[in-house]
Amino acid sequence: MQSYKHAGPVDCTVDFDPSHLKGKTAIVTGGANGLGEAYVRSLVAIGVKVCFGDLDIEGGMKLEEELQGTKFIRCDTSNWDDQVQLFKEAASFSQTGKIAYVIANAGIHRPDEVYLYSSNDQEPQKPELSVIDVNICGSLYTTKLALHYFMKQNGQNPSSVQEDTCLILIGSGAAFLDVPRAPQYCASKWAMRGVMHSLRRTAFYYGSRVNVISPWYVKTKILSEEAFAHVSNAGVQFAEAEDAGQCLLRILSDKNINGHSIFVSGRKWASRGYMDLDLEDFSGNALIQEMQEDQMRPAPVSKGLFI
Numbered sequence: 666m667q668s669y670k671h672a673g674p675v676d677c678t679v680d681f682d683p684s685h686l687k688g689k690t691a692i693v694t695g696g697a698n699g700l701g702e703a704y705v706r707s708l709v710a711i712g713v714k715v716c717f718g719d720l721d722i723e724g725g726m727k728l729e730e731e732l733q734g735t736k737f738i739r740c741d742t743s744n745w746d747d748q749v750q751l752f753k754e755a756a757s758f759s760q761t762g763k764i765a766y767v768i769a770n771a772g773i774h775r776p777d778e779v780y781l782y783s784s785n786d787q788e789p790q791k792p793e794l795s796v797i798d799v800n801i802c803g804s805l806y807t808t809k810l811a812l813h814y815f816m817k818q819n820g821q822n823p824s825s826v827q828e829d830t831c832l833i834l835i836g837s838g839a840a841f842l843d844v845p846r847a848p849q850y851c852a853s854k855w856a857m858r859g860v861m862h863s864l865r866r867t868a869f870y871y872g873s874r875v876n877v878i879s880p881w882y883v884k885t886k887i888l889s890e891e892a893f894a895h896v897s898n899a900g901v902q903f904a905e906a907e908d909a910g911q912c913l914l915r916i917l918s919d920k921n922i923n924g925h926s927i928f929v930s931g932r933k934w935a936s937r938g939y940m941d942l943d944l945e946d947f948s949g950n951a952l953i954q955e956m957q958e959d960q961m962r963p964a965p966v967s968k969g970l971f972i
């Protein structure tokens with residue numbers, strides 16, 4: 666595994682061969698429905714064993730029954746103990762006891778009480794912040810556990826015997842576009858890019874990588890039927906869950922992909938439904954690159970994983 670180096674956008678138009686992933690074990694949170702289910706299906710289709718956690722017991726059990734090579738665990742990702750259990754179950758489900766890939770997918774969207782205005786004659790009420798609890802706290806729990814398992818498996822010193830591991834965080838169009846009226850959701854999705862930026866330079870110490878998948882509108886249960894119909898009627902072309910699944914395999918199958926955000930887009934923008942917008946670096950901007958150097962000067966990556 667190499668230390669982080671920006672080498673331009675990932676070519677998302679090429680054929681790729683994910684067959685070497687066969688036999689590995691992955692964790693998908695929120696895997697019982699929607700995009701999480703698509704990630705589970707794409708992984709299983711190439712022979713990856715998948716342990717997936719979800720709040721939806723009925724949906725999870727149904728999917729586990731349908732797909733050989735999967736294990737469903739009831740898990741609320743905003744609950745630390747639930748996630749500890751999910752990772753333990755995944756390790757015992759794995760043929761080798763190892764977890765290679767972790768997809769921190771579980772996420773919710775709610776009317777945003779940070780934004781909503783009560784009325785002129787009401788005191789502002791403390792806002793409900795469950796989007797932060799699930800989308801940020803839950804994803805940070807997943808991140809901590811993924812790092813723990815990856816380091817335990819691979820050690821903390823780069824070597825040629827380390828087996829590739831990868832953490833995938835889930836952003837959104839709301840992770841880089843202006844989405845009016847949704848400060849909580851936007852904060853939670855921009856946050857995933859922040860986590861990735863913080864980890865991508867040190868991941869090589871434990872033989873790992875970290876990337877973000879940012880889906881555009883995909884028709885799932887995250888919004889109501891009416892809300893999706895409204896978006897569609899406004900002339901927006903949706904992205905496809907299956908393309909998100911292929912995007913995941915594109916990232917996992919190439920050990921050189923580290924520190925990228927891949928946008929799962931409408932097909933009108935990308936022939937395979939996903940593309941690297943190359944938003945995570947400032948190539949060509951010497952000033953920001955100099956600032957980045959200075960940012961790390963007091964604690965360079967070369968000083969070690971923990972200093």
Ligand SMILES: NC(=O)c1ccc[n+]([C@@H]2O[C@H](COP(=O)([O-])OP(=O)(O)OC[C@H]3O[C@@H](n4cnc5c(N)ncnc54)[C@H](O)[C@@H]3O)[C@@H](O)[C@H]2O)c1
Nearest residue numbers: 695698699700719720741742772837880882883885886887
């Ligand atoms: N669908 C879209 O248009 C879209 C766009 C951008 C980003 N995303 C992101 O993709 C991810 C998946 O969304 P989706 O569209 O598939 O939504 P979905 O609602 O269809 O599915 C989400 C799944 O996560 C589960 N879940 C919710 N909260 C959970 C929790 N606390 N613990 C465990 N499981 C939980 C649900 O039960 C469900 O099975 C989310 O992070 C979402 O923000 C979706």
